[in-house]
Amino acid sequence: MNPEPPVTADASELATPESLRKRYESGATVAELVAASGLSYGTVLNRLHEAGTEMRTSWQTRRMRQDPQARPRLAAHLRTLYEQHGATLTELAAGAGETRRSARRLLIEAGGTVRTTQQTLRMRAAARAAERHKLALSLRVRYEAGATVPELATECNYSAATVYRLLHQAGTPIRPQHRHGPARREGKRP
Incomplete structure (x- = not known):
């Protein structure tokens, strides 16, 4: 493994796993993080994984950059589905084309609280x-x-x-059942 180059105080703050994750989730690519931090590509990836970052594909990055408000809107929509309609994380992930983990993260970003399985069952x-x-x-x-x-x-x-x-x-008073067979005559036995 190559030794990391010495970094200045400003660059060392950019190189922490949490700051890399924050910048990545706001739309920066791994290559941009490498250039800004002075770290190697592998080190940046390792630190992103260490911080629990949900990695995205290049098309997800392009989509995110085309509409910077897409992620917050998606997060708010997922929170609404989760809290008002009782959707599960698996259902949110399937509907948003994400993983369960990223759906959970989006829910938390929008200010939502993750329910337990028992809470979801009681709600449903x-x-x-x-x-x-x-x-x-x-x-x-x-x-x-x-x-x-x-x-x-x-x-x-x-x-x-x-x-x-x-x-x-519903507390409905039930009508008497009608007999639809032949009428009986009183006094006569069959």
């Missing part, structure tokens, strides 16, 4: 319960307007038992 369960309650209320309105349980089941693609359960959860 609460959202499902709210949707189910909303469905139960809409079924109640349609049932009270005269729709039958079999009709509602067909429309919603649920079983009749599920529709009854949802109506019960």
